[in-house]
């Protein structure tokens with residue numbers, strides 16, 4: 226019996242991994258231009274961290290977490306909670322007034338696997354801590370938009386404000402009364418949510434629920450002066466930076482901790498898994514997790530599987546491997562022996578591959594071609610006797626004799 230990977234857990238094999246590398250390279254470059262620092266975080270955390278930050282009545286905490294119940298630890302379903310835990314634990318707030326951090330890695334959620342929805346998936350998570358300035362919100366979204374543009378990925382940006390603890394309760398009460406009037410027509414999930422998390426009824430994907438919620442009151446019309454002013458300034462910032470967006474009063478986020486700005490990057494090319502990235506502001510969360518009072522924060526996470534699927538759909542997909550400078554084709558035991566030593570010397574500065582099994586020259590030329598080698602060095606008995614190998618430029622097909630010494634070969638390739 227073969228043992229296979231778990232359902233919803235995926236290997237990323239050569240041929241595909243190049244797209245992941247490309248994605249990460251472009252992302253790291255963009256993050257650096259916006260002056261973000263990387264932080265690397267553990268995968269396991271105390272269950273309490275997620276229960277307290279994400280919220281008990283969310284899909285994630287209710288049914289999606291991988292938890293070792295006896296040990297009270299959980300494999301992180303998202304990165305924000307861990308990042309904030311680290312921010313507090315290392316007093317990063319004392320080092321800089323505003324911390325700009327990103328982290329990249331796997332997250333774990335027990336949900337139904339589909340295209341673009343896995344149980345182990347990867348996120349790039351970006352957070353700014355210590356500022357409630359609406360320009361930061363605009364700048365973060367603009368950075369996300371710039372990254373996606375540089376990747377050649379087309380998305381739309383949807384924006385909403387969820388208000389704050391001052392203005393949300395009154396809105397929530399109005400919404401609950403609207404929902405209560407229509408309760409029998411809503412799906413069973415929404416009937417439950419109407420009590421546990423009524424805002425989530427707004428973004429239910431069931432068509433009947435959507436229809437019922439069409440005329441629901443909009444939070445955007447119930448914001449307090451502070452939230453309204455903030456929301457206007459975020460939009461002004463986006464316009465100043467030339468970032469196109471649309472307002473979506475139905476967009477609420479699945480996590481409890483959001484306030485004010487929330488946003489999603491949406492694609493129309495992945496069917497049901499339309500969100501490639503999402504995030505928002507969470508001004509009270511640092512304090513909730515035991516950090517200093519009044520430490521605002523905002524962040525978002527990009528789903529890497531979905532981005533890679535979109536990269537794969539591009540005509541100009543980056544599928545080339547790392548490339549290869551030189552393939553050494555040794556013919557016969559002595560040729561392979563000489564090649565073995567030369568390869569090691571040349572690898573100090575160039576990439577080299579060779580065949581150790583003494584296969585025919587024809588077979589080795591095939592391997593070199595497949596690997597995309599720029600040059601092939603042929604070493605047979607004649608070459609060994611003369612002390613010169615044959616160096617073939619695979620593009621121009623020109624051949625030259627070259628001294629069988631590391632520096633001489635390096636000088637020619």
Ligand code: ATP
Pocket residue numbers: 303334336341342343344345346347348479498499500501502503504526527528529530531
């Ligand atoms: P969805 O509505 O698709 O379930 P979400 O609201 O649960 O998304 P977030 O927690 O905001 O997602 O995570 C941010 C991004 O991470 C999503 O926009 C998506 O691109 C990606 N993502 C979330 N869950 C998964 C998953 N199970 N598999 C792959 N990518 C995921």
Ligand code: MG
Pocket residue numbers: 479
């Ligand atoms: Mg989800």
